[in-house]
Amino acid sequence: MSTIIQQIKPADIEAESFRIIDREHGAHPFDAATWSVVRRVIHATGDFSFADTLRFAPGALAAGLAAIRAGKNILTDVNMTASGISKHLLARYGGKVLCGVADPEVAEQARRRGLTRSEVAIDLLLPENIGIVAIGNAPTALLRVMERRQTLAPEQRPELIIGVPVGFVNAAESKELLSQREYPHITALGRKGGSPTAAAIVNALLRLAVAESG
Template sequence: MHKISSVIDILKIAPRDIEAESFRIIERELTAQDHPVLTTLTQEEFAVVRRCIHATGDFAFADTMRFHPRAVTAGLTAIRAGKNILVDVNMAAAGISRGLLERFGGRVICRIGEPETADLARAENLTRSEAAFLRASQDNIGIVAIGNAPTALLQAMEMIRTGLFNPDLVIGVPVGFVNAVESKDILADKPYPHITALGRKGGTPVAVASVNALLRLA
């Protein structure tokens, strides 16, 4: 009977309170571990990490996420200036809080599925992710958010190096086994504002959570 009552009590949590309760649990568990993330990050950086843990259920991101010192400031400035957010896959475009972004005048851009992207990829022997980023370079991009394709992250960094692209913030958290670790290690050493998660873990949910955390901070 006690077990049934406990389940009923859990189910009584109002939907609007679930996120706040999740955040409290995350903070409680990190506090119980005396985790250094609680003292080494700014409040804004921690808000990003907390949302990434919430999106994945994985506390590893408390250890692996890295922030350029100007990352959060650059991201918030871009959002408030009405700049656009470029993502590598449609799943990311679907997950970003467009309503919050549109209040500032920005929009989410994803060119991966457009016929012109496929045509350019074939003509230039590129991946579709690389071609999509080339086509979006003139779209008033403030934030780049990459969670799926290491090739897109490498392409973005190369375009920045050659002056073809100048986003305010690069969020690069691709997941996987081929070039994911390497591309994020390269990003972590860049002098411009960035957010990344070292190692194999990452993914579109982490990229989306990072963006949505910034949108809420903005």
Template sequence: MVTLQPIAPQDIEAESFRIIEHELGTTDCTPEEFAVVRRIIHATGDFSFAETLRFHPQAISAGLAAIRSGKNILVDVNMAASGVSTGLLARFGGRVICRIAEAETAAMAKANTTTRSDAAISRSVADNIGIVAVGNAPTALLKVMELIDQGLFNPDLVIGVPVGFVNAAESKEILVRQPYPFITTLGRKGGTPVAVAAVNALLRLA
């Protein structure tokens, strides 16, 4: 017979964090990095992210500076746009941008024979982007890195955690070698919940 633990609704997140901290034990993360790791584990139930997450040394400071300066957050899919804590972001003057479902994005993708994810990123470079968060499409992450390399895009932080079997792990292997601030996870695992959890952790830290 299963015995459920009685707990008040407002205490569920705090108790979840306590359990995560207890089971995870000591890590090599900074307190700010741990806040990101903890929220990702909370969102996924997967403790392996504590081993596979990688942070550029300036990732946290760059992300917080971008949020506090009122810059926008670019995401690759509408699910991510729905998951980001827009109320917290709005306090700083920023907003979430996602162009994946816009007709202009589909037209550009067709004209250039690219994916809509590729086109959506290209259409957003002039939108005062502070953080890019990619959890679904490797092509979006590859386009972000391509535009940065070309000097056409300059986000403060790239959160690149696409999930999947085709170019997901490979795109993250490229990101982890870049000199600019990033948060990524090695291997095939990742996904929109991971990207959103990282963004929301930064918003709470800010």
């Protein structure tokens, strides 16, 4: 069997990937901005099924872009999601990526309170000028964000919740609940999701913000 490796410059790999996705996926119901998010998730996962499962609440993209432009921070549940976010793009606007899950104080509180470390990290960091919450791993963290959001004053609430935890225990259920909320959110129904999905959604928003800034 002969396997052909394409010769392509590093800087052109992403654009070529997007061309392949556009060509193979064909017609879709999304506007251009939304498709740029969906396409980046497909690119990060190699999985076209996200075109069927991703859900965007009305105003979700605008809310995310406003949060980025306002220089607000992004809160993630796990370090893998934080690692995947383009910090150099976010830094243009003044925001930072926050993730408390590896903090020793968080681990100690989690043991004491019988919670997951993700839940405790959410509690501690949600008041830290968060514009976007990006949950890529832990359903417990997503449920916690949804619960805590209700207790925050309106001006303290994150503009956008991206909830795409992955897995077999409460992932699909937590995302089903998020999809029923009226506030700005982006989710992916079913079991699939994950850190690359969460990071891809944030990175697509960052590219949209940069593109619109000119």
